[in-house]
Amino acid sequence: MIEILAKYNYWIVIILLCTGLYGIMAKQNLIKKIIALNVFQTSVLLFYVSMSKIEGGTAPILLNHGHGVQPLFDNPLPQVLMLTAIVVGISTTAVALSIVMLIYRQYGTIEEDQILELNKHND
């Protein structure tokens, strides 16, 4: 039991992942969908960062120009990867928001069911 609880960070990943997915599926409001998408993506960030963490490790910065005893470092690579992923997430959000803005201008609403209703009348 304790063993399972000790991996709480991974549990949080799963909870965020599911929350995000649920939000994307269940919400009609496009902005809420985007928020859910962000939550969903954040779970992956957490996953990567927590796997790079080593117990007792510290930020990977060389001391004394690499001379002498070095402390234990965390793995820097996943963190760097996540910087990229964050950028990707932000770009996605930006594109999504701008599309939602256009949708609002065209339809006057950002509720998906109403938009679909309007499309039906227009076809």
Next chain:
Amino acid sequence: MEIIESARPVYAILVSLLAVVLISFSGKSPNLREMWTMLAALLKFGLVVSMLPTILAGKVIEYHVTRVLPGLDIAFRVDSLGMVLALTASFLWIITSVYAIGYMRSMDEHAQTRFFMCFAIALSSAMGVAFSANVFTLFVFYEIITVTTFALVAHEETPEAIKGARRYLAYLLGTSIFFFLPAMFLTYNYAGTLDFAGQGILAGKASYTIISIIFVLYIAGIAKAGMMPFHSWLPAAMVAPTPVSALLHAVAVVKVGVFTVIRILLFVFGVDLLSKIGLGTYLAYFASFTIITASIMALRQDNLKLRLAYSTISQLSYIILAVALLTPSGITSSMMHITIHAFGKITLFFVAGAIYVTTHKKNVSELNGIGRQMPFTMAAFTIGSFSMIAVPPFGGFISKWYLIMGTFEAKLIPILIVIVVSTLLNAAYFLPIVYAAFFKQPESGEVHGIKEAPALMVAPILITAAGVLVLFFASPLLLNLVKIAVASALGGIY
């Protein structure tokens, strides 16, 4: 067997494709356009004839065009069997072109350029089928024929024509995709090759069950041969203009169908294999059923073209029946009947067209006394009918004679009864027309005196009718060619 590498079969195919291009550019000037058709037809026949001496000397001409995939080649091989079809089709193309020009102009048909283009492509493909060296090449040309003749059947563009054409396409494409293609695929899978070979390619490559399945798929897939139950495209296609019905549904399309059956039976399965499993006998009985049923249906048709169409279905099955006997005489009969039936049936269709152009009559019941008005035409009709019934001295007698010999060789006496019954039926649906035309009084108010169709139509009719007679008296010429094919199919024993 000596093999000669030559691209001549390719030229024979390409000639009419070249004509297609020229025809399409000269749509504005009908005379120029028709000149291209005639030129191509003559050139094609010349090329085919030029290969004849080589073939008669027992040699084979081969040409490999390209390899699509390993085991799937586009390649040509001219042998005596292919020669029979090629000679028949290319000769009759010349005649039909003359007739078609006469018919299309008299009827003032629309879209004549498209008509002559599709016609030329269909002929090219018929040559392609005749000269195919493997199942794949044959299949490709087989399909091209279907598509181009579709446009010809739908030529009138009336709802009725389009409906008929759709049915035509559905039957032919449907069966070839659902049965022929898988059959070819299975052949490739088991035999590892698709090249035709004298003794077949499937022997010893698969179990009898699988060979039987492939056999059934092939027979079902080649709907162009008009075997029941996949025959109803043929009557449906009779909505086409008469020259189309004549050439394509008496010669190019249906003859390509039975040719394919013969080719597949003899050169993919092989005589030995088929007689070992006994598949030939089944096929013979199956074909007999079609012969009798189609003849009975022909009796009931009042529309002349429809009656001829059912007669075709029945005659095609003669060819299949003959080859299914798997005896030397049977095979001889089937190959000869390709040519003999072609001449006879094309005459009959030509006559139907001539009657329609002159009097606008379509039905048998309206033909009383028409022999007085169109004596030459109806004389030709009589010759054609007699050949169908197999009265000497007309061509049909020769092939039926060999067929009867074949049944004795195969010791299938029930088949003999079928032949007798169907001959009687043939007489029953053809002779009344001849009788009515010459001996019954025309309806009152009809035009008296001779009023024939245009000369461009009557001349072809007389030529093909004469051909029927020539085929009887000069049958050894054809026989020599056929004998070589039979010998190669039976491994030299003949």
Next chain:
Amino acid sequence: MIKHLPALLIVIPLLVAIITPLIGRINRALSWYTATITTFISFVISLSLLKTVLEQGRISYWMSGWEPPWGIEYAIDYLNIFVLIIISFMAFVGAIYSKKNIDIEIDEEKKPFFYSVYLLFVTGIMGMTVTGDIFNIYVFLEITSLSSYALIALGKKRQALLAGFNYLIMGSIGATFFLLGIGYLYLMTGTLNIADLAVRLPEFYHTKAIFTAFTFLAVGLLMKLAVFPLHFWMPNAYAFAPSTISAVMAATGTKVAAYVLIRVMFTVFSLEFYAQAPFNIQYILLVLAVAAILAGSIMALAQTDIKKMLAYSSVGQIGYILLGITLMNTNGMIGSLIHLLNHALMKGTLFLVVGAVVYRTGLTSIENFRGLGKKMPFTMAAFTIAALSMTGVPLTVGFVSKWYLSVASIEIGMWWLVPIILLSSLLTAIYFWRIIDNVWFKPALGEEGLEHGHDNHRKPKSNDAPASMLIPTFTVAMLCLVFGVFAYGPVSLAEKAAMILLK
């Protein structure tokens, strides 16, 4: 210079994409030239890479000189050069074609941005293809996706916006799954280089983590590939995007996703993995493929809008590609790769034709195709050729792949797949027949009666698409025939690729 070609392939369109809006400031018309020239350069580079690969085998390029597995490696072998040629060619064709198309489908002031995003899209798909680093694939995947969301939303009808948004949601979920899968792989092996992963992974095959990794990667990619039942984003996206984009995306986007799937399934993982996986992965994927083939064809039958019909038909065609992959033998893989080529050419042609029809008539309903054979004979000839190829008629490229797929099915004893392939070909024939019938055999709407009657010989005026649309369309259509008759070249390349993948 020659040594750096793999990098230039990516860098040139990327840089040009950035400066295109600036060029557009000077003169809007210039942006078309820059896009066309850039895609042409990419195509030429791809050809020269093909030559190198054929002569020397695998190319390995180290980004900024860092040695793999630490640095990013661009690795080009028979598999990705095959895909690269297809996509760079179709991107070039799309660029030429777009000139007239976007005149009517995109607002004038948006043109430079359109080309900028188009080039980003091209950068993304080519990057995904050449890179040998799995995280790099993710990055390029997102570049591709983001630019395609924008391109779809540029469509003229307002439905395009929602189509783009839905694609964005689905695409992001897919990409995030893919990223999660990469995370698991990295967790177990500590490497991101594909070649290195292939070496290190086998010892972990039995672990649950690797199985989870595979599942995430596969689901993510299947979403990108629009495999039934994860295809929902696709029909609307293709239907409402500008025609050029529908064509280019259909011809390249799904192809690249399929490529990545093949790469992940057979280079990163290997046949050994599937043998010991807790579920029969092959069986599951096979069911998906068959369902896609049938469902795609059936849904296509029900459509009245041609763009939607083509999109659903893509669902079916993607099923074929997946089928070849899951058969897991050489012939199946050849069939799948040839079908990639096929589908790029055929679907490319079909969407290009639709674009031309929209240019002339402004409509996309199937009913509207009546009588077009006389008005746009060459365009409709191209359509007919592509439709024949879709059906799998011999001597078209469509026949070749179906032949290989059938051979492969029999080889592994799944003969029942052959009737399914046949049935779907028949359905394809039916839904294309409706259009071809309209095109060649029915008079145009409102012109019934004019055609009948024998002396009525007046030909409707031929008003074919402008040359800048017609020539690309017709070229691609002719390639369907060329590769159908001379299939040997692509097949031998695909065979080499398949041998390496399934060694």
